Amino acid sequence: xxxxxxxxxxxxxxxxxxxxxxxxxxxxxxxxxxxxxxxxxxxxxxxxxxxxxxxxxxxxxxxxxxxxxxxxxxxxxxxxxxxxxxxxxxxxxxxxxxxxxxxxxxxxxxxxxxxxxxxxxxxxxxxxxxxxxxxxxxxxxxxxxxxxxxxxxxxxxxxxxxxxxxxxxxxxxxxxxxxxxxxxxxxxxxxxxxxxxxxxxxxxxxxxxxxxxxxxxxxxxxxxxxxxxxxxxxxxxxxxxxxxxxxxxxxxxxxxxxxxxxxxxxxxxxxxxxx
Amino acid sequence: xxxxxxxxxxxxxxxxxxxxxxxxxxxxxxxxxxxxxxxxxxxxxxxxxxxxxxxxxxxxxxxxxxxxxxxxxxxxxxxxxxxxxxxxxxxxxxxxxxxxxxxxxxxxxxxxxxxxxxxxxxxxxxxxxxxxxxxxxxxxxxxxxxxxxxxxxxxxxxxxxxxxxxxxxxxxxxxxxxxxxxxxxxxxxxxxxxxxxxxxxxxxxxxxxxxxxxxxxxxxxxxxxxxxxxxxxxxxxxxxxxxxxxxxxxxxxxxxxxxxxxxxxxxxxxxxxxxxxxxxxxxxxxxxxxxxxxxxxx
Numbered sequence: 045x046x047x048x049x050x051x052x053x054x055x056x057x058x059x060x061x062x063x064x065x066x067x068x069x070x071x072x073x074x075x076x077x078x079x080x081x082x083x084x085x086x087x088x089x090x091x092x093x094x095x096x097x098x099x100x101x102x103x104x105x106x107x108x109x110x111x112x113x114x115x116x117x118x119x120x121x122x123x124x125x126x127x128x129x130x131x132x133x134x135x136x137x138x139x140x141x142x143x144x145x146x147x148x149x150x151x152x153x154x155x156x157x158x159x160x161x162x163x164x165x166x167x168x169x170x171x172x173x174x175x176x177x178x179x180x181x182x183x184x185x186x187x188x189x190x191x192x193x194x195x196x197x198x199x200x201x202x203x204x205x206x207x208x209x210x211x212x213x214x215x216x217x218x219x220x221x222x223x224x225x226x227x228x229x230x231x232x233x234x235x236x237x238x239x240x241x242x243x244x245x246x247x248x249x250x251x252x253x254x255x256x257x258x259x260x261x262x263x264x265x266x267x268x269x270x271x272x273x274x275x276x277x278x279x280x281x282x283x284x285x286x287x288x289x290x291x292x293x294x295x296x297x298x299x300x301x302x303x304x305x306x307x308x309x310x311x312x313x314x315x316x317x318x319x
Numbered sequence: 320x321x322x323x324x325x326x327x328x329x330x331x332x333x334x335x336x337x338x339x340x341x342x343x344x345x346x347x348x349x350x351x352x353x354x355x356x357x358x359x360x361x362x363x364x365x366x367x368x369x370x371x372x373x374x375x376x377x378x379x380x381x382x383x384x385x386x387x388x389x390x391x392x393x394x395x396x397x398x399x400x401x402x403x404x405x406x407x408x409x410x411x412x413x414x415x416x417x418x419x420x421x422x423x424x425x426x427x428x429x430x431x432x433x434x435x436x437x438x439x440x441x442x443x444x445x446x447x448x449x450x451x452x453x454x455x456x457x458x459x460x461x462x463x464x465x466x467x468x469x470x471x472x473x474x475x476x477x478x479x480x481x482x483x484x485x486x487x488x489x490x491x492x493x494x495x496x497x498x499x500x501x502x503x504x505x506x507x508x509x510x511x512x513x514x515x516x517x518x519x520x521x522x523x524x525x526x527x528x529x530x531x532x533x534x535x536x537x538x539x540x541x542x543x544x545x546x547x548x549x550x551x552x553x554x555x556x557x558x559x560x561x562x563x564x565x566x567x568x569x570x571x572x573x574x575x576x577x578x579x580x581x582x583x584x585x586x587x588x589x590x591x592x593x594x595x596x597x598x599x600x601x602x603x604x605x606x607x608x609x610x611x612x613x614x615x616x617x
Binding site: 072135138172 | 433446
């Protein structure tokens with residue numbers, strides 16, 4: 045079969061694709077190489093392209109308060125992911141099987157919560173946390189992250205449940221099994237890949253958050269994204285540490301998103317809560 | 320067991336599965352929204368006791384808005400940022416998708432790497448562009464110096480600050496439109512362009528009369544999604560310009576942030592946020608309406 049000329053992988057085209065990729069990723073690669081340079085090398089002109097990489101910034105970060113904020117990021121992101129899955133997966137199943145009116149209205153309402161700008165939630169949460177003493181705690185962060193991860197779970201999991209034929213469940217029900225058993229023994233095992241992909245996306249959204257952590261934490265629960273920015277404010281302009289910290293914050297994200305790239309689109313069109 | 324017994328048991332399970340999520344969503348999304356609207360009716364300041372429950376002039380904040388030059392300016396800045404950002408993202412995303420729409424193992428492998436800017440934590444994207452825009456350490460300024468060309472300071476200049484933000488924002492979100500357009504391109508049957516080719520159409524004509532009509536809906540939808548999300552651009556502005564110089568890059572979201580957490584005007588900031596929410600909800604409704612219409616046409 046003849047593919048039209050506009051869709052052939054000619055050598056010229058492959059070269060153009062490679063060049064575009066390099067140009068597009070160059071700002072990202074610049075950050076990466078900077079994290080392996082000494083402070084003198086960073087300020088050197090012209091910048092040395094070949095140099096002996098050093099891990100001094102990474103080890104300095106490891107021995108500083110940054111490691112604690114990294115742990116804060118890990119725990120708040122994992123806990124909010126677990127909570128959102130625990131609540132959201134059964135709800136998504138119910139919505140998928142429920143033929144009643146109000147289903148579309150509910151789905152739309154869930155989508156709207158994801159589209160609202162974070163500042164709309166920050167002000168009420170800040171006032172409420174100040175009142176009940178939840179400012180600067182992991183619990184506080186987990187609750188806020190659930191406000192955007194729970195809608196994401198419901199939105200992402202529903203299509204997975206839709207693909208499972210109802211006749212399969214009906215057969216088990218006729219045999220006398222309870223709906224609860226059918227759900228945990230038959231339906232859940234069939235959507236495990238979907239749950240894994242959803243879990244990773246939830247983790248990434250919580251991990252990527254900067255705005256909520258900036259306002260709702262001070263020192264105890266400070267997350268890694270906020271800690272990176274603090275290298276600019278208080279300890280002078282430590283470019284090496286900033287680059288190394290930035291690289292550490294993006295490492296889990298890069299690994300995980302390669303793992304779920306197939307689901308990235310549906311997860312992101314659910315109205316990305318970034319910012 | 321009777322049929323109705325199964326149905327009843329099923330209905331109870333559905334209610335039981337749905338209830339906890341609805342209660343939590345009500346607590347973490349609906350209640351805060353109500354609280355926000357209530358606060359927007361007060362002159363609440365953290366430092367003034369009793370101001371949180373002062374409803375003597377409930378619409379005062381909203382009446383102040385049209386006469387607040389910083390608020391009006393912030394809407395204009397947001398409009399400029401959204402317009403150019405979305406335009407460039409859709410345009411370059413489409414061009415990139417056209418370039419990568421070839422059947423090849425290598426290209427499929429490379430595709431994943433094009434997504435990197437979008438999945439990076441937004442604050443890391445801001446750090447990356449901070450490095451690019453800071454003269455002492457930037458490859459851009461090194462290159463300019465090597466070519467004996469004087470680069471203006473981008474983020475602190477009145478003329479370039481907003482452009483600098485738009486460039487960084489386009490870089491971050493270009494992969495999103497690229498991904499959406501590529502998915503649409505791959506659904507176009509090859510026969511269409513083959514037939515056009517047989518009829519002697521040029522590549523440009525095929526693009527204009529075959530490809531473009533096919534992908535127009537997805538261009539509009541991905542543009543709308545980006546438009547809604549462009550309101551959230553915070554880390555870039557926070558780290559690169561802090562809304563400055565002056566108020567050149569101060570978008571509504573950033574102004575609301577400064578009002579609430581810098582100058583303590585929580586009541587007034589809530590009113591600004593409510594207006595912003597209404598705008599976003601309006602665009603979202605438009606998006607849903609367009610989706611319905613497409614479903615009806617299909």
